[in-house]
Amino acid sequence: MCGYVECESAKYNTCSIILNRCGSSKALDIEKLEQETGLDVIDQDTTAKEAELQRKRNKSRLNVNHRNILYGIPPYTESKHPFHDTLKYKRKMYGRYGASSGIDVRLCWPTKEELLDILEYEKVAYPSTISEMISIAKESCISIYNFGND
Numbered sequence: 001m002c003g004y005v006e007c008e009s010a011k012y013n014t015c016s017i018i019l020n021r022c023g024s025s026k027a028l029d030i031e032k033l034e035q036e037t038g039l040d041v042i043d044q045d046t047t048a049k050e051a052e053l054q055r056k057r058n059k060s061r062l063n064v065n066h067r068n069i070l071y072g073i074p075p076y077t078e079s080k081h082p083f084h085d086t087l088k089y090k091r092k093m094y095g096r097y098g099a100s101s102g103i104d105v106r107l108c109w110p111t112k113e114e115l116l117d118i119l120e121y122e123k124v125a126y127p128s129t130i131s132e133m134i135s136i137a138k139e140s141c142i143s144i145y146n147f148g149n150d
Helices: 009-021 030-037 044-057 064-070 087-101 112-125 130-149
Strands: none
Touching: none
């Protein structure tokens, strides 16, 4: 099992270490132990102690929201200000934090009505295409050049 043909007394310690690292039957399986005994190996006291330990480790005195930003976690789980409910803010939060932000992905893309409004604006703001603009610019340059030579 351990890769050695024979386990002599000098090699036995190395062999047992390799077995434990490779996940032998001697390794402790917490989930299996919980199912067999019906007890929670990791109980609420342990999790409470871990939470208290993490709180004590935080020596920065940062606000919880600012600390979340520092560690790449979304700062707010619920909206605290009116601008947190805006579409622009939600898109920005999804862009920064991804799926962990809890924002619906469908909000990140424009609706059909918004697309139609964008297309209408572009037709009004830019009535000619890029190729038409280039040809108009070339014609104006040629006419200016011809006017200067006359």
